[in-house]
Amino acid sequence: MSQTTYLEAIRQGIWEEMERDERVFILGEDVGRYGGAFKVSAGMLERFGPERVLDTPISESAIVGAAIGAAYMGLRPIAEMQFIDFISCAFDQITNFAAKSRYRWGAGVPIVIRGPSGGGVHGGPFHSQNPEMYFVHTPGLKVVSPSTAYDAKGLIKAAIRDEDPVIYLEHKFLYRRVKEELPAEDYIVPIGKAAIRRPGTGMTVLTYGAMVYLALEAAAELVKEGIDLEVIDLRSLLPLDKETVLESVKKNSKVFILHEDTRTGGIAGEISAVICEEVFEYLDGPVLRITAPDTPVPYSPPLEEFFLPKVSDVMNTARRLASY
Amino acid sequence: MKSDRIRKTTPRRTVARKLAPEVPNDIPHVAVAAAPGIEPATYREMLRFMVLTRELEDRIERKLYRQGKIVGGVYVGRGQEAIGVASCIQTEPEDVILPSHRDMGAFLIRGMSPRRILAQYMGRVDGYTRGRDGNMHMGDLDRGVIPFVSMLGDNVPVAAGVGIAFRNRKKPHVVLCYFGDGATSRGDWHEGMNLACVQKAPIVFICNNNQYAYSTPLDFQMAVKNVAQRALAYGIPGEIVDGNDVLAVHEAVRRAIDRARSGFGPTLIECKTFRMTGHSAHDDAGYVPEVLFKEWELKDPISRYRQYLVEHGILRQDEIEAMQTDAVREIDGAVEWAEKSPYPEPEDCLNGVYSEK
Numbered sequence: 058m059s060q061t062t063y064l065e066a067i068r069q070g071i072w073e074e075m076e077r078d079e080r081v082f083i084l085g086e087d088v089g090r091y092g093g094a095f096k097v098s099a100g101m102l103e104r105f106g107p108e109r110v111l112d113t114p115i116s117e118s119a120i121v122g123a124a125i126g127a128a129y130m131g132l133r134p135i136a137e138m139q140f141i142d143f144i145s146c147a148f149d150q151i152t153n154f155a156a157k158s159r160y161r162w163g164a165g166v167p168i169v170i171r172g173p174s175g176g177g178v179h180g181g182p183f184h185s186q187n188p189e190m191y192f193v194h195t196p197g198l199k200v201v202s203p204s205t206a207y208d209a210k211g212l213i214k215a216a217i218r219d220e221d222p223v224i225y226l227e228h229k230f231l232y233r234r235v236k237e238e239l240p241a242e243d244y245i246v247p248i249g250k251a252a253i254r255r256p257g258t259g260m261t262v263l264t265y266g267a268m269v270y271l272a273l274e275a276a277a278e279l280v281k282e283g284i285d286l287e288v289i290d291l292r293s294l295l296p297l298d299k300e301t302v303l304e305s306v307k308k309n310s311k312v313f314i315l316h317e318d319t320r321t322g323g324i325a326g327e328i329s330a331v332i333c334e335e336v337f338e339y340l341d342g343p344v345l346r347i348t349a350p351d352t353p354v355p356y357s358p359p360l361e362e363f364f365l366p367k368v369s370d371v372m373n374t375a376r377r378l379a380s381y
Numbered sequence: 382m383k384s385d386r387i388r389k390t391t392p393r394r395t396v397a398r399k400l401a402p403e404v405p406n407d408i409p410h411v412a413v414a415a416a417p418g419i420e421p422a423t424y425r426e427m428l429r430f431m432v433l434t435r436e437l438e439d440r441i442e443r444k445l446y447r448q449g450k451i452v453g454g455v456y457v458g459r460g461q462e463a464i465g466v467a468s469c470i471q472t473e474p475e476d477v478i479l480p481s482h483r484d485m486g487a488f489l490i491r492g493m494s495p496r497r498i499l500a501q502y503m504g505r506v507d508g509y510t511r512g513r514d515g516n517m518h519m520g521d522l523d524r525g526v527i528p529f530v531s532m533l534g535d536n537v538p539v540a541a542g543v544g545i546a547f548r549n550r551k552k553p554h555v556v557l558c559y560f561g562d563g564a565t566s567r568g569d570w571h572e573g574m575n576l577a578c579v580q581k582a583p584i585v586f587i588c589n590n591n592q593y594a595y596s597t598p599l600d601f602q603m604a605v606k607n608v609a610q611r612a613l614a615y616g617i618p619g620e621i622v623d624g625n626d627v628l629a630v631h632e633a634v635r636r637a638i639d640r641a642r643s644g645f646g647p648t649l650i651e652c653k654t655f656r657m658t659g660h661s662a663h664d665d666a667g668y669v670p671e672v673l674f675k676e677w678e679l680k681d682p683i684s685r686y687r688q689y690l691v692e693h694g695i696l697r698q699d700e701i702e703a704m705q706t707d708a709v710r711e712i713d714g715a716v717e718w719a720e721k722s723p724y725p726e727p728e729d730c731l732n733g734v735y736s737e738k
Contacts, residue, residue, distance in 0.1 A: 082549070108549040114579060119572035122538020123545055129527060130477075130546035149569065150538060153530045160734050161514045164522050196734050220736035 061239045064232040066206040067171075068097050070213035071135060073243065075105055078133060081217055084111035084120055085137030094139050095173060095232060117146035124168040125155050133217055138172030141226060142186045155222040156197030169216045173229035174202075175267055175317060176349075176365055180229075181356035187266075187318040187349075192224045193295045193327070199248055200295040202226040204269040206237045208292055211246025219248060228267045235270075251298035253305070257287035260311035260378055263302060263328060265291040268315050268366060275371035284379050294324055299331060306336050311378050313345035315366060320348040342381030345374050419631065424695045427470055427627055429704055431462040431683050434486040436708040437495050440716060441502055446662045450720070452504040453515040458483030460625070460657030463682035464589050466490065467630035468557055468650075471638055475552070477525040477543050479536040481559040482517040483589050483656070491524045495712055499719035507722040511729070533564035537573030537586070544582025544647075555641045556584040557634075563594025565608050574649075578615040581646035585637040588649065589624065591656035596668045609651035617647050624652025625682040628689070655680075 061069065075081045082105075083098055089112035092099035102110040113120050117138060124134035138144045144151070147170070155166040176185035192198050199221055203209040209227065216223035254269055255276050262272045269290045276286035287305055291298065306312045312332060314325035325346040332344050347370050355361050438457035446455045458465065465484035469491065472478060480487045488498065493509065501508030501519050509519035509528075520528030527543070529536045540558035547554045564570055565588065577584050588608045592599050605611065612619025618640075622633040630652055637648035655677035659666035690696040 111545070111580075114572070114575055116538075116572035116576055118569050119538040119541060119576040122535065122569065122573055123542030123576055126527070126539040126542020126544075127546040128542075129522060129539075130543055130550075132546050132550075134542075149532055149535060153532055154535055154539060157530070159736065161510050161518065162520050162528055163733065164520065164527075165736055199735075220738050 059238070060236040061206050062233050063203075063206045063209045063227070063235040064095060064097065066210035066239060067213050067227055068099065069239070070210040071098070071217070072101065072104075074214055074217045075101070075109065080131060081133040081135065082109040082111065082127070083135045083137060084113055084124060086113055086115055086120075086139045088112060088137050093137065095229070097137070117143050118150050121147040121150040121168075121170060122154065124170070125150065125158070125166050128166045128168050129164060133167055135169045135171060135217060138170060140180070140184045141172035141174040141188055142183045144170065144172065144188055144224075148191065151192065151198070151222070151224075152195045156195045158197070159221065160197060165220045166222045167220050169213070169223050169225050171213070171216075171225035171227060173232070174226045175228040175230055176354045176361060177230040177267065179356060179358060179361060180354070182353040185354035185361075187226070187316075189224070189226060189294055189318060190322055190324060193324060197221065198295060199223045199293070200226065201248055201293045202228070202266045203246075203292060204228070204231065204235075204266055204290050206235055207239060208246050208252070210239060211244055212248065212292065214243075215245040215248050218245065223248065226266070230267045246292065249293045249296040249298055251292055251301040252290045253287065253301070254290045255286065255288040257285040258309065259285035259287075260313070260375060261287045261289060261305040261309045262313055262315055262371070262375075263289050263291060264315040265294065266317060268317050271366060271368055271371055272315055275368045275375065278368070279372060279375050282376070284375050286375060297328070297331075299335075302328065303332070303336050306332055307339045310339050310341040311381065312340075313347065313374050313378055315347040315371060317349055317365060319351050320346065321351050323348050342378050345378055347371060347374050418635070419628075421695065423470060424690060427466050427631070428683075428686055428690060428696065428701070429708075430466045430470065430486050430489055431627065431686065432704055433489060433495070433708045433711065434462045434466065435459060435683060436705075436712050437489075437498065437715075438485055440712050441499070442658065442662050445499075445502070445716070451502045455502070455662035456482045456516060456660065457658055457662075458485055458589070460677060460681060461589055461591055461654045462486050463627035463630050463686070464587065464624050464652045464654060465559070467627045468585070468587055468634040471631070471634055472525070472557060473554065475525065475554045476556065477527060477554065478557045479527045479529060479540045479543075479559065480517070481529055481533070481536070481561060481564065481589065483561065483591065484559045485517070487557070487559065488517070488519070488526060491521070491526050493519065493521060493524065493526065494715070496715035496718040499715050500722045503719055503722070504724060505719060505722035506725045507719070512725040532567070532569070534560055534567035534570035534573070536560065537570045538576065539573070540584055541573045541577035541580065541582055544577055544584040545580050547583055548580070553642055554583065555638050556582070557587060558584055559587045559589060561594060562588060562590040562592065562599060562608055563597065563602055565611060566602055574611070574615050574647075577647050578617050581644070583641035583644070584647040585634060585641055586647055586649045587634070588651045589654060590651050591654050593656050593660070593669065595660040595664070607651055609649055612649040615647075615649075617649060619649045619651065621651050621653065624654030625677075625680045625685065627682055627686045
């Protein structure tokens with residue numbers, strides 16, 4: 058069996074859903090003839106035709122708005138943001154039209170909005186962002202962020218089949234760096250379920266996206282120091298798998314949260330609040346955060362390296378927590 | 382491409398000219414005398430819906446709002462009834478409309494009921510959103526009505542998506558998408574127009590140009606004189622019509638619907654009209670010169686149409702009066718029904734954000 062990259066897994070997932078369900082179609086900038094800026098939709102125009110692989114003008118708001126309209130008519134649109142940074146242009150359609158639709162008048166909006174997020178590739182302030190919290194803060198949306206090829210495929214399929222709008226954040230740093238053998242048969246990864254990537258009994262780190270690998274790398278080192286880290290990959294940020302998170306905290310009594318998103322208003326703060334509200338009496342230390350600083354994502358390598366959380370940050374935080 | 386894509390039909394002896402000779406020169410009139418192919422029943426239905434629309438909105442704005450029975454804002458389309466009615470009356474059941482906030486007649490034609498509309502305004506459980514949203518923010522997918530949101534112009538990209546879905550699924554249906562003059566300043570309006578036109582989606586874009594966006598007059602809103610000129614930028618026909626002439630609107634929309642159903646893509650129809658109220662019920666419109674209200678009162682679409690129908694022997698005066706009486710009675714009953722509708726249970730606040738499937 059061959060190894061499938063994270064990128065190819067997304068493509069396969071979309072492809073298989075388009076084969077399975079003729080209502081599924083994609084729209085976005087350069088997705089058709091060009092096959093997408095990262096080639097996620099390569100070959101789809103040839104296979105499915107221009108009516109199901111729609112090249113659009115540079116109009117993120119219209120892309121999402123049109124996806125909403127098509128969804129009302131019974132279709133299952135997948136809207137690509139060429140870089141997820143551009144999702145800000147469609148903010149209004151997502152948060153006001155799509156997210157509130159079911160609540161206001163009972164009309165669900167089964168759309169997927171997907172695109173490459175995250176830093177580490179010198180994309181600078183407009184090609185590196187992690188916009189998850191704008192949407193995690195919006196009732197009516199779902200937000201997922203896969204870290205493995207298996208999850209990338211399983212979550213895109215789950216998102217396409219979901220009855221509500223799903224923001225699917227793929228990490229561009231992982232596109233070709235992560236690969237694994239995938240099952241031949243159809244599968245989904247349910248939205249709202251976290252995965253324990255490394256069981257551990259010392260303390261818990263909650264993370265997602267590319268940061269999962271940072272946590273695993275740190276865990277491999279920390280075990281030498283006698284710190285047994287449990288690494289939980291959230292996978293789904295909204296809804297959050299509180300059950301898995303809280304069970305782990307109750308078991309290990311120490312927890313920190315690691316994300317590439319900036320600090321203030323990042324999901325670490327939210328999760329920390331949930332932990333304090335619900336399992337405070339189990340805690341043996343403070344709920345700590347490792348995040349990017351509150352700045353835009355800088356371009357120049359030394360600046361970006363400073364910006365992104367590092368393995369050493371994880372190790373230092375774990376050591377600090379171990380001292381409690 | 383010819384540069385005169387803004388259609389200038391030779392003015393004939395129109396309803397507008399006959400009844401309102403004092404139309405100022407800067408308001409182009411391209412009304413057609415009598416729309417071809419209108420069934421006698423349609424003449425009657427158009428008046429009935431215009432009368433019902435005005436009665437319903439008058440009741441909401443001038444009575445229930447002042448009595449404190451409407452819990453939120455009130456935006457009516459008095460003086461603009463011809464536009465929603467003459468356009469929507471031509472839709473087929475499978476067509477889809479995306480009305481804006483001064484198109485009450487369009488909602489009624491699609492079969493949305495005055496009593497549930499009133500319950501909606503009053504925040505009652507029988508309103509179309511069960512109390513989750515107010516006023517004209519209501520829709521019903523089974524009736525092909527997609528509700529707008531307060532961010533004006535947002536319905537244009539959504540209309541594009543509906544039209545693209547129809548076209549891609551080889552359905553012969555059309556989309557009517559409504560907005561005001563102010564909405565055409567929004568980026569979403571332009572993005573949606575552009576996408577719809579590139580895709581040649583079967584859409585009729587209907588601008589309810591009432592010349593004021595809240596307090597902002599047209600010349601503060603746009604540098605072009607007519608909204609229809611914006612069609613040039615999208616490679617589609619832009620047509621200007623007297624929005625207070627129900628037959629002129631009917632005819633322009635009829636051609637645009639034909640065009641859309643035949644696969645030729647969208648048309649932008651600018652209906653010149655006037656907002657005979659403030660922006661909303663709390664706004665006295667003190668910024669609008671009184672002379673404009675007086676001038677446009679003479680061009681009232683319902684009075685003009687009534688006169689036309691009587692003069693052409695289509696309806697008798699007593700039939701028209703009976704229609705008015707019926708409308709009052711219908712709204713009386715609807716108000717009574719809506720007032721009996723309960724408020725939602727407070728805990729219902731928590732339900733329905735996500736699918737329960």
